[in-house]
Amino acid sequence: MENRLKEEARKLLKEGKVDYIVGYGNGTVKFRTSPLITNKEEDIESLVINPFIANNLSRYPTEIKGKLGIVVKGCDSRSLVSLMQDNKVNRDDMVILGVPCEGVVDIKKLGEQIGADIDQAKEIDKEGDNLIVQMDGSKKTVPFRDVIFDKCFGCEYPTPLEYDILLGSEVSPRIEIEKSLKKIKEFEDTDAPERWRYWKEQFSKCIRCYACRNVCPACFCERCFVDVNIPQWITTYGSWQDNLVFQLIRTLHVAGRCSDCGECERSCPVGIPLRSLQRKMVEEVKGLFNHETGVDKDAFPVFTHYEATDPEEFIK
Amino acid sequence: MGYKRIKKDQLNAFLRELSKDYAVVLPSRSGGQVVFGPWDGENTDFLDWYKNTVIPPKALFFPPVEEMFRFRKGEEGYEIEELMPDKGQQIIFGIRPCDARALKIIDMLFADTYRDPYYLRRRENSLLIGLGCNEPCDTCFCASLDISPGQSEDVDILCTDTGEDLLIEAISDKGGNLLSRMSGLSDAGSEEESKARELRKSAKERITREINLSGLQERMRSNFENRAYWEKVSKKCMACGICTYVCPTCHCFDINDENRKKEGKRVRNWDSCKFPLFTRMPMENPRHEKWRRMRQRYHHKFEYYPMNFGAIACTGCGRCIRECPVNVDVTEIIGGI
Amino acid sequence: MEETKWEPKVVGFLCHWCSYAGADLTGSARMEYPHNIRIIRVPCSGRIDPMFILRALQNGLDGVLVSGCHPGDCHYQSGNFHARRKFAVTRKLLEYVGIEPERVQFSWVAASEGPKMAQVVKEFVEGVRKVGPNRLFKDEIRDGE
Numbered sequence: 065m066e067n068r069l070k071e072e073a074r075k076l077l078k079e080g081k082v083d084y085i086v087g088y089g090n091g092t093v094k095f096r097t098s099p100l101i102t103n104k105e106e107d108i109e110s111l112v113i114n115p116f117i118a119n120n121l122s123r124y125p126t127e128i129k130g131k132l133g134i135v136v137k138g139c140d141s142r143s144l145v146s147l148m149q150d151n152k153v154n155r156d157d158m159v160i161l162g163v164p165c166e167g168v169v170d171i172k173k174l175g176e177q178i179g180a181d182i183d184q185a186k187e188i189d190k191e192g193d194n195l196i197v198q199m200d201g202s203k204k205t206v207p208f209r210d211v212i213f214d215k216c217f218g219c220e221y222p223t224p225l226e227y228d229i230l231l232g233s234e235v236s237p238r239i240e241i242e243k244s245l246k247k248i249k250e251f252e253d254t255d256a257p258e259r260w261r262y263w264k265e266q267f268s269k270c271i272r273c274y275a276c277r278n279v280c281p282a283c284f285c286e287r288c289f290v291d292v293n294i295p296q297w298i299t300t301y302g303s304w305q306d307n308l309v310f311q312l313i314r315t316l317h318v319a320g321r322c323s324d325c326g327e328c329e330r331s332c333p334v335g336i337p338l339r340s341l342q343r344k345m346v347e348e349v350k351g352l353f354n355h356e357t358g359v360d361k362d363a364f365p366v367f368t369h370y371e372a373t374d375p376e377e378f379i380k
Numbered sequence: 381m382g383y384k385r386i387k388k389d390q391l392n393a394f395l396r397e398l399s400k401d402y403a404v405v406l407p408s409r410s411g412g413q414v415v416f417g418p419w420d421g422e423n424t425d426f427l428d429w430y431k432n433t434v435i436p437p438k439a440l441f442f443p444p445v446e447e448m449f450r451f452r453k454g455e456e457g458y459e460i461e462e463l464m465p466d467k468g469q470q471i472i473f474g475i476r477p478c479d480a481r482a483l484k485i486i487d488m489l490f491a492d493t494y495r496d497p498y499y500l501r502r503r504e505n506s507l508l509i510g511l512g513c514n515e516p517c518d519t520c521f522c523a524s525l526d527i528s529p530g531q532s533e534d535v536d537i538l539c540t541d542t543g544e545d546l547l548i549e550a551i552s553d554k555g556g557n558l559l560s561r562m563s564g565l566s567d568a569g570s571e572e573e574s575k576a577r578e579l580r581k582s583a584k585e586r587i588t589r590e591i592n593l594s595g596l597q598e599r600m601r602s603n604f605e606n607r608a609y610w611e612k613v614s615k616k617c618m619a620c621g622i623c624t625y626v627c628p629t630c631h632c633f634d635i636n637d638e639n640r641k642k643e644g645k646r647v648r649n650w651d652s653c654k655f656p657l658f659t660r661m662p663m664e665n666p667r668h669e670k671w672r673r674m675r676q677r678y679h680h681k682f683e684y685y686p687m688n689f690g691a692i693a694c695t696g697c698g699r700c701i702r703e704c705p706v707n708v709d710v711t712e713i714i715g716g717i
Numbered sequence: 718m719e720e721t722k723w724e725p726k727v728v729g730f731l732c733h734w735c736s737y738a739g740a741d742l743t744g745s746a747r748m749e750y751p752h753n754i755r756i757i758r759v760p761c762s763g764r765i766d767p768m769f770i771l772r773a774l775q776n777g778l779d780g781v782l783v784s785g786c787h788p789g790d791c792h793y794q795s796g797n798f799h800a801r802r803k804f805a806v807t808r809k810l811l812e813y814v815g816i817e818p819e820r821v822q823f824s825w826v827a828a829s830e831g832p833k834m835a836q837v838v839k840e841f842v843e844g845v846r847k848v849g850p851n852r853l854f855k856d857e858i859r860d861g862e
Contacts, residue, residue, distance in 0.1 A: 091707040092589075094518050098707035099616040119706060128615070183518045252813070260815030260853060269411050271435070271444050271650065275620035279705050289768070291657050297768055300634060301445045301649030305854045309771050312810060316767045319806050331705035333434050333622050335412045341810070348809045353802065370798035375805055376788070380824035380837050 065232040066113045069135065069161060072229050073108050076133045082159055083130035088117045095171055095188055101128065111135075113231070115169045115190050115208070120325040122281040125153045132158055137165035138235075139215070141224030142323035142358030143281040149358070149365050150321065152284055162227030164235040167212030167219070169195065174211040178204045215326040215339060218244030226361055244324075245347070247340050263308055269334040270307035272300070276328035276338055282318040289313065311341065319345040320366030323357045383568035383576070384548045384559060391424045391546060393564055398471055402507065405440065406473040407433060416440055416472065427541060430474060431517060434703065436628035437472060437479045438486065441502040444625075445649045448498070448635070453642040465501050474511045477532035478522045478695040482628030483508070484534045488689040489631060507554060510535030514579050519698030521589040521711055527695055529587065530580030540576045547576045591696070591711040599717045600683040606717075607671065613713050614674035616706045621652035623700035623708070629681070629693040632658075653677050678713060725845040727780035728773050729754045729838070732762045732797075735786035735828050742831035750835040751842040754782065761785065763796030767807040770821055775854045780820045780845035784837070787825045797825070816853060819844040 069087065076082045089100030089110045097117050100110060101124065113135075121134055122143035136144055141162060147153040175182040178197055187198040190208060197204045218241030223234045242249070251259060274290075277283045289297055290310055297313075298306040324346050328338040349355050352375055355366045386394055398404050404419040407430045414433045435444075450461040487503065490496040512530035513520075522529055532538055536555030540547040547568055550556035559565065603609060624630040634651040638644050651658060653676055659667045667673045685693040694710065701709050731737040737758045743750060759765065762785025770781045783804065791797040804823050812818045822844070824837045 092709040092712055093701060093707060096707055101615045123618070124616075256812075256815040256817060258815070259813070263814050265411060269413065271621075271625050273621040273625050273652075274655070275618065275622050275705055278618040278620040297772065299638060299647075300636060300651075301647055303445065305775055308814075309768075309775060312771060312814065313768050315810060316803075316807060319810075327705065331618075331620070331622070333626060333703045341814075344813055345806065345810065348806055352805050352809075367799065367802055370795065370802055372788070374798070374801050376801055378805070378808060378823065379801070380822065380840075 065163060066111065068231050069113055069163075070108050070111055072161060072231070073111060073133060074105060076159055077103065077105055077108065081131065082133040084128060085111070085133045085135075086121050086124050086128070087111045087133075087135040087161070088113065088119065088121075094185070095169075095182065099124070113163055115167070115188075115195070116171070117163070118168045118213075118327070118330060120279070120281055120327045122147060123279060123327075125158065126281070126284040130157070133161060134158055135161045135163060135231075136224055136227070137163050137168075138219060138222040138224055139165075139323045139325040140281075141226055142221060142356075143321075143325060145226050145358035145361050146321045146323065146365070147281060147284075148361060149363060155361070159229070160224065160227045162224035162230045164223040164230065164232045165216075165219070166222065166235055167208065167216035167238070169208075169211055170213045173213075174206065177206050177211055180204070213326055213330075214244055214247070215324050215343070216244075218242070221359070225359060245343065247337060248344050248347070251340060264304055266336045267307040267311065268304040269336060270302050270304070270311075271334060272302045272307065272310070273333060275331040275333065276311070277314060279327045279331045280318060280322075281325075282321040283314070289317075311336075311338065315341045315345055318342070320349045320353075320355060321357055322346055383573050384565040385545045385568040385572055386548065386565060387545055388424075388427065388541075390564060391427070392422070394562070395419060395424065395473070396421070397562060397564070398473075402469045402471040404471050404473055416474075419473075426474065427546075430511075431515075432476055432479075432697065432699070434626060434699065436482065436626060436697070436699065437475050438482065438628050438631070440470075440472060441483070441506070442486075442490075442499050442631065442633075445647060446498060448646040448648055450645040451639075451643065465498055465505075467501075467505060469505050469507070471507045471509060473509045475508050475535065476513060476697070477510060477529060477534070478520075478527055478697040479628045480508055480510050480532050480534035481527050482695045482697070485629050485685075485689070485691050485693055485695070486631050488691070492689075507537070507558065508535040509537045509539060509555075510551075512538060512540045512580065513583050514541060516583055516587050517698060517702070519589065519701045520587050520696060521591050521698060522696030523584055523587045524590040524593060525692060525694060525696045528580065529583040530576075540579060542572055542575045542579065545572060547572055589698070589701075589711055591694075592715045593692070596682060596692075596714070597686070600679060603717050604675070604679070609716065610671040610675040613708075613716065614671040617654075617670060617674060617708050618706055619654050619656060619670055619673065620705070621650075621654055622703050622705070624652035624654055624677070625650055626699040626703050628695060628697055628699070653680070678710070682714060723850055725753045725779040725842055725850075726777075727754050727782060727842060727845055728778050729756045729782040729784065730759050730762075730765055730769065731756055731826075732764075732785040732792075733758050733760050734792040735790065736762075736784035736824075736826045736834065738828035739784075739826045739830050739834040742828065743834045746831050748831060748835045750838040753842045753845075754838050761791065761793050761796035762800040763791075763793065763798075765800060765803075767803065770807065770811075774816065774820065774851060777851060777854070779851045780822070780841065782822045782824065782838070782841050784824045784826050784834075787827055790827065817848045819848045820851065 073085045084103050086101050088097040091098040099119050120140045122140050185197050189196050194205050195208050220237045322342050324343045405416050406419050407426045408417040447463050452459045490499040510532045516529050536552045538549045538551050550559050632651045633648045635648045637646050654673050681693040765783050773781045785797045822841045826834050
C-alpha cells in the first residue's frame, strides 16, 4: 500500500491536482508516526503506511486551505464525511486516498502484553496475524488482534466508504463490538453514585490542556465555548467540577459527528478514558435516531435535522 | 563527605526516619498514572518501575491551580485572607537530574525583580533527594544540554541505584546536614563507588537523541523572519497546551478573580503560549497565527531566556516529544534552524 | 429553635409562548403549585443549551425543568423539534455519568394547560424531594460517604 500511496501522491503533486499532501510519516519516537503535510515532491518518499498510523488526519482540512490529497483510514474517512455534511469541507477540494485498516497498534497495550518496556525494543514487524517484537537478544510474538486499540475491535467500517483512490484491498468489518464497548458496559453496571465518583476522580486529573478538543476533527469552532468570557461558562482553571462540565458539553457538541477515532483518549496526557463518553454518545445517537456518523455523504447532520417521529416518551 | 549506602530493602526504614521531620513525596501510581504523591508509609517498589512522571515536579512548587487569597466585602471595605503555602518541610524523593536542573532554571525567574512568594516559600521548605537515571528513555536528550542523567549538582542529596544498594551522596550543605543526622547508613566501598561511576557513564552513552546547540543564538536571531520555516514546522501542531504543561521549565500563568456576590478569591493557573488566545488583547492579537506562537515558544526557551538569565530553558527531559499527539519534536525543530 | 427541613430548590426554563403562558394561567385560575420552583422565561425551548442545565446543577440547584410547546405548535416552527433531539441525548448522557434522572425533567405544556403545568411541577418537585439535596458538585463530602 505504501508504494501505491507514494506513486499516487507524486502524481497528484506533479499534476497540480492538490496543493498539499496530508499523510503519515515516520515519527521521531520509536514506533510512532506523525502527520506529514507537504507540497514538496522530495518529501513524498517519507510517507508511510504501517500498523502505527493512529492520528486522525481529517482534523487538518478545516485548517489548511486549498486542495488536499488526504490519507484516511476507515474511522478518519467517516470524520471527513461528517465535515462535508457540516459544510465545512468541500468534497471537490479533497482527493481522498483511502487506507483499508486492519487495526492500529496501541503501544501501551503492546508493552503490557509482552511485559517489557517498548523503548528497549529494536524493531516491530507485522507478519501475517502476528506482531514480532525484536528485543535485545530475544524475540516476542503477540497476536496482532490482542494489541490493537479498543475502538478497533468492533470497527464496522474499516474500509473507507468515501474515497477517490483505494490504496489496498477491502478489509471486512470486525465484529467484536462487545470488546469496543467493554468499558462502557462495565461502567453502566455500576450504580449512579459510583459512576459519579469515578468521573469526579478522573477529572481531578485533568489539567485543561485542551488536547482532546484540539485533536478532534469535529471541534472546529473558531472560538470554543470555554474561551468565551462574556458570559463565562466555566472557569479557565482546572477544578474537577469545571473539567467535568467542559467534557460533558464537548461530548454533547460533537455527538452525532464523532466517529470514535479515539484520538481524544490517546492524546490525553493524564489518561482520562474519554472514549467512554464519546463512544457512548455514538451508540445513543444510533439507537435514538438511527444515525451513524459519516456513513452517508448526503445525510443531514443529526442535530440540524429532525423527524416528526423522534422519540419523546421521556417528555411529560 | 564520601559516599554512603544502604541496601535497597533498608529504603523503607530510611524513608521512615525522614518522615519524622519531613513530609515525604515520591513517585507513586495513582489513577493509572505515575505522579509525585505523598508516601503511603510502606511501598518502595517504585524503584523497579519508575522512569519519570508525566506531570513534572514543577507542579509541586507551582501547582496547576493555586488560590492566592480570598476576599470578602465587610462593613468597612474588603477583608483579605492570605493563603500562603504552609511552612511544613517536605522531601521530594526520586527527582531526576533533568527536573532538578529545571527547578534551578525557573528559580531565577521566580526570584527575579518580583519575588514570587508562593513558589519560593515551597522551594525553601523542600529538600530534593535525586535519583540518577540508569536507563534513559528513547526521548531523553539531556546530555546535549550539559546535564548528566546520572549525576546532579542541583539536588541536595543524590541516590544511585546500583542493583542491590542505593548509593547516597550529599551534594549541598543542606543535604550533608541531613545525612549526618541519619542513622543506618554505612560507608560505601570503592567497589560500589566505581560501579556508580560506571552506571553514570553508560547512562550518558545510551542517550541517542541530541539537540544541535552550536551557534544557537546567532542561528535563532538570523532565522527570526524565516516565516516559511516556522509555517512548515507548525503545520501539524494542534495548538493544545500539552508541551507547555508537561515541560519542567515552562512557567506562564494566568490570574483570575472569581467572585460571587460579596466574596471571592484570586486564582492563578497554568497557561500556554501555544493557545490561540494567549496574547489576545482588546485591539488585536499579535500571535493569532499558529506559526507565530510556535516561533515564540522556541525563541523564548532558546534565545530570550538565555539572554535574560543565562540558561537555556530546556533540560532535555523529552516529555514534550513523548506526549505530543502529533510528535512535534523540539530537537528536530532546533536542528532545522 | 427547630431545624429547618430541606426544601428542594429547582429552576424551570419555560418557553414564553406556551409553557410560561400556561404557568400564568395556573396562577390566574388560583391553582396552587409548589413554591420550590423558580421560573426563567426563554423565547423557545430550542434556546435551551445543555450548558444551562449543567450550570444550574453545578451552582447547587436540586433540579431543572424544561418546558416548551407541543410538537407542531412551536411559535418559531421548529424550535421544539430541535430541542426534542437535544434533550434526548442530553438526558442519556447525564444519566450515564451518574446524575439522578429525577433531577432533569422535560415537558410539553401548552398555553391553555394551566392544570397540567401545576401537575407537572408538583410531580417534578416530589421526584426531586425523593432523591434528596444536590451534593454532586460539592467539594467536601460530609456526613457519611
